[in-house]
Amino acid sequence: MVATSPQAGYEAEEEPEHPRPGSPRKRRIDNKKPLRIFQANVGKIPPAHDCALALADSERYDIVLLQEPWTAHTDTRSLTKTHPAYDTFTPVETWDGNDTRPRVMTYVRRDPRLLADQIRPFQTRDILWLTINGMTIVNFYRQNDESDALNILIRWPVPERCLIAGDFNARHHTWQTGQATNRGQEIADWASENDLDLLNTPDIPTNPHGNTIDLAFTNMPLAEAAVEDHLATSSDHFTLSLTLPDAGLAPMQPGRVRVTTDDELKRFAEIVELGAAGLPTADSTPSELDELASALVNLLTSAAKAAGRPTRKGARTAPWWTEECAGAAASFRAIRRLYPLGFNQDVQIAKRDFHRVTRRAKRLYWRNLIDSFTDSSAVFKAVRWLKSPGPFQPPPLQVGDVVYETQLDKANALRRATLERRTADDDIENPWIPVCFPRSIPFPLEISLDEAQ
Incomplete structure (x- = not known):
């Protein structure tokens, strides 16, 4: 396991040892945390990017804001680092070089109580906006010699x-003693005009050169930020740990129900058989057909809930992150504590060893996975060719001149565009008129249980 320090302020309030399940007090605790x-700049270093995601997962962080993520591209694909415990958001979906690649990447834990929607008030690869449970989380990167992102x-x-x-690459006396440089005064004025509080502790550096350039601003009360040494990613930036207290969580949505075992299928069939007698009889009017369809759906749904079991999707850790990787990361952090500026030879050797261990672990994982294939079905299951949603979460959807950003708005827009293209005026006037077919289609009147399943 990764050697980490406990996070002050993350433990829940003292509650009864065994709260009554479903009690209002229990629900209130679950809905507020x-x-x-x-937040970290990983400097486009592959092992540093991997380490950031692994450390964030091991410490149960909800959101990961990375600047200068590792990216690559081929003729047909845009590549970056992902993690099975997090959904990946990017300001651009495709890139073909350094001039078009994203310079920020945001990861949101796969938790049904965290509802994340991406918004794009501006087209830029340096800023990523997300709305999460009513809060707006902005991931920002500004390169030294560029002004577009800050503008x-x-x-x-x-x-x-x-x-x-994010990484502001600027200096001002409110966060670092000395003269303002790189438009630091403009940043301070902007924060003041928008009633944004600086969360950084002044003169606590965020890189080995002693500069405070990774900053966090918010207008939410009681938020906190701290530079966490035990979360070092091996890049030339330190990691900021941010805490937003009492963040409201979305209510748990009912998940899918699984009916797969023989006993479950038998019970499902019995419930459907008993309920079928209560289905309304339908003639040919639209209202009667709608009533029958609704009753049938309700019967099948209630039978599945009664006979089956809910699926439980838990976030998984990165399968290649081994004890050896965790040990190498811990060794690097231990040596870096002795030399905070990070320019000592021992620190550089430990960093190189950590990068080597990480690369070897990933290479060994994929080699062992490939060697374990015994048939085509194993290969098919591993690469999931049939279900390839892509590494990134869907961006805002534009239909005509309207842009839809929330998940509900996008779903409704797709429904209107695909299912409501036809109206009742397009229906056949009398669908019961006999039709003479030139030939018949052979079709068995009986369906086996395997086919029904």
Whole structure:
């Protein structure tokens, strides 16, 4: 396991040892908890990017904000690092070089109580906006010699319940003693005008050069930020740990029901058989057919819930992240504590060893997986060719001149575009008129149980 320090303020309030399941007090506890955010610049280093995601998962962070993520591309694909415990959001879906690749990447834990929607008030590869449970989380990166990202951020109207965090590459006396450089005064003025509080502790550096350039601003009360040494990713930036207290969680949505075992199928069939007698009889009117269809759906749904079991999808860890990787990461952090600036030879050797161990672990994992294939079905299951949603979460959807950002709005837009293209005026006037077919289609009147399943 990764050697980490406990997070102060993350433990829940003292409650009865065994709260009564389903009690209002229990529900109130479950629906309020701190939202924990991991922020780091990983410097386009593959092992540092992998390490950031593995550490964030091991420490149960809800959101990961990375700047300068590792990316690559082929003729047909745009590549970056992903993690099975997190959904990946990117400001651009495709890229073909350094001039078009995303310079920020946001990861949101796969938790049904975290509802994330991506918004794009501006087209840019340096800023990524997400709305999560009524909060706006902004991931920001600004390169030293560029001004476009900061110009966009200053023009953007800051909403309520907002957090902006990332690599600002600027200096101002409010976060680092000395003269303002790289438009630091503009950033300070922008924060003041928008009633944004700086979460950084002044003069606590966020890189080995002693500069405080990774910043976090928010207009939410009681938010906190701390530079966490035990979350070092091996890049040349330190990691910020952000906490937003009392973040409201979305209510748990009912999941799918699984009916697969012989006993479950038998029970399902018995319930359907008993309920079939109560189905309404239908003639030929649309209202009667609708009533029959609704009753049939309700019967099948209730039977599945009674006979089956809910599916439980838990977030998984990265399968290649081994004890050896965790040990190498812990060794690197232990040596880095002795030399905080990170320029000592021992630190560089430990960093190189950690990168080597990480690359070897990933290579060995994939080699063993490939060697374990015994037939085509094993290969098919491993690569999941039939179910390839892509590495990124869907961006805002544009239909005509309208842009839809939330999941519900996008679903309704797709429904209207695909299912409501026809109206009742397009129906056949009398669908019961006999039709003479030139030939018949052979079709068995009986269906086996295997076919029905």
